[in-house]
Amino acid sequence: MAQRLVVIGADAAGMAAASQARRRRDRDDLEIVAFERGHFTSYSACGIPYWISGLVPERDQLIARAPETFRESFDIEVRLRHEVTAIDLDRREVVARDLERGGEVRAGFDILMYATGAEPTRPDWARGDVGGVFGMQTLDDGAALLEWLDADPAPRRAVVVGGGYIGVEMAEALIQRGLSVTLVERDEQPMSTVDPDMAELVVDAMRTLGMQIRTGLSVTGLEQRDGRVSAVVTEEGPIPADVVILGLGVRPNVALARAAGLPLGPSGGVRVDRRMRVPGVPGVWAAGDCVETLHRVSGMPVHVPLGTYANKQGRVAGINIGGGYATFAGVIGTAVTKVCDLEVGRTGLRERDAVAAGFEFVSVIAKSTNRAGYYPGARPMTVKLIAEKPSGRLLGAQIVGWSEAAKRIDTLAVALWNKMTVDDMTALDLGYAPPFAPVWDPVLIAARKAVDALAGSGR
């Protein structure tokens, strides 16, 4: 008789796992059922800001694979609008509520794939039922915001709360739609995914774009008029707002896991081993934004919700469920984004992470250009490197630059992945031609500067 795989959460991680398992085991051997509380399968949440800005015109462009594709091409049963409410490990079944028609479904499993993703942080003041306040995690969130923006009279003043990737990308999207935008950041600076000295370059670009940026300021409440938001309340007084976007980060969605007794790690995510098994719970796997993973540089468990990790982890779980062998090697925290045309890339540890992990290090910032200085379109490019003292091992890198800059972080990410020292990096054979780099590549210039700093530090 066929085994049954039940997948909780039919987005990137869950469906990557399901597809890979199906590639290796056919229907007679493995029945696959996926429960999804939302309206969609596998979509690009990272693409939502560009849909809001109008750059990506249609919602469906963000959907990688529709449920029909999974049903027809992969023989995977997808139950949309079904929210799993409990996992019973003893009976080996899940309980799901049908959000459309009501009622409860029970489904037994031999293998369980836990892929519930992350949930946005919602402060108390944002929990009420005030119109015009939006999280921005799902396609439904995006659709609701677009409807709000298209109302008559159209909202003119937006406040974005939180200056991480989503906050900054949404702020830009709303500027592009013609709204006046204020970004409120609790810390000293938005874009804390890079060190303050690098974030400063980004903040300058955001201001040039016309964004108001208020830092060191917490939002404590909302003002409303007729059930619609009219301002956010802060310690320094209200900031008028016709629309409010919450970009306060996410945390692993582990309510079900906790209730079922699955082990959680120090970062708050579900614990998994290198094959994406939940340790100590036979037949249960987990992947994506709900798990914690190993940071290869700090050696510590971290929660980094990124679509690319979710896809990779789901694939690893699916290969293993399918009877193959695959492991997830951990992360080094590579990420890229852009604000107007200013591109930002990062990998490895920031200075504060390196301190927290107990490293001694030097850090250097090297200013250069993305192309030969004389080549048209040459623009400034700044590379920051953090290197362990005295070994010279690269611990982290950040790039900020105008055009063709962000993806160069991959060069540094591969160097970091391979535990290269900055000394060794000065010898790297990187591509040179005037349209693409100065004769000394910005990465090499930075590596040389780091070597000098290490020498100067008396390593």
Next chain:
Amino acid sequence: MAQRLVVIGADAAGMAAASQARRRRDRDDLEIVAFERGHFTSYSACGIPYWISGLVPERDQLIARAPETFRESFDIEVRLRHEVTAIDLDRREVVARDLERGGEVRAGFDILMYATGAEPTRPDWARGDVGGVFGMQTLDDGAALLEWLDADPAPRRAVVVGGGYIGVEMAEALIQRGLSVTLVERDEQPMSTVDPDMAELVVDAMRTLGMQIRTGLSVTGLEQRDGRVSAVVTEEGPIPADVVILGLGVRPNVALARAAGLPLGPSGGVRVDRRMRVPGVPGVWAAGDCVETLHRVSGMPVHVPLGTYANKQGRVAGINIGGGYATFAGVIGTAVTKVCDLEVGRTGLRERDAVAAGFEFVSVIAKSTNRAGYYPGARPMTVKLIAEKPSGRLLGAQIVGWSEAAKRIDTLAVALWNKMTVDDMTALDLGYAPPFAPVWDPVLIAARKAVDALAGSGR
């Protein structure tokens, strides 16, 4: 008493060595004299096509450092238009001819830096004194061509002989100036720096640009009228030409070295050790386009004339001459270029190189896009990987793509440098965001495909 360093050739390698030596040893300790037969020091030969096309308006933009800078800031004596005609190792002196005023100069040395660069291959038919035929290696070559192009009546028909980097870049430059251009390539395909299946994509782009491409065809002579070229002669008849550009490659300029008895390697370049010393000849160093170097993948000595290597090798030599310690780690043949907006990157071995080096391998081509498919400006990007069988070790990689493609070869170059297997590469943590990559980066897609190919090959 101070020692004297004599540098032969005041371009990238020679002057990088001189500057680094000066950083470590002051004038009282080391006198530095550089002889240069041309009119310029340290300039970007790679930038010449863009000066010809008009993209870079001024010749002087291509000059990295003028002789005055070396004299004033580095206390290095630069003698332009002085051609060294002999090296006397017994007397430890060089003999130089003053090309401007005539006469001979002798200069003793304690340390000799041989940095004569490369010389263009000139077939017999191109050796005469026919107007309108140009090599394209020096700023003087470029100035002469520009003068010819600006004549009245202006040349309309150009023939470029040879389809390597310089040939292809010059062909594009002349198209941009409004000439009709025919590129004549002796082999089956131009752009043989990548494998034929990848070169095909480039050739398509060249044709779209309006270039005539004649392959498998050798030029055997020139036709002229009143001392000006009127056609190139081929086995398939004459091709009319008002201007002819030679792009037939270069070879190491070793006449002086050979005469002085310096050791030459199988590639034809001067032999050097890892510190850029000429082995067995105390006090003599060499670097740049005149030397041969270790290919880290094939393990064989190669001659790869590239400005980036010249700079790095010169720097290594200079650090050592200055009393420091540095080594040149060899090359893996990373290179980038563009044809119109089509970008090309390569690193490591091509298939033919892998065969020649005795590797067994699989190769795969993966088609993807530079950005998320739904993001505006997403364009095709093709990645080819060559992986050793059965180990999976990456041996070579090539990328062809429209915009933001070429420099991604660096990601693969660093993987190759670190001897990664394609299996390990599937786990790499590369930057993802919709404006920069699909959720599965093109590099990762290619690595996965290579893993599948290895499995299919029964490794």
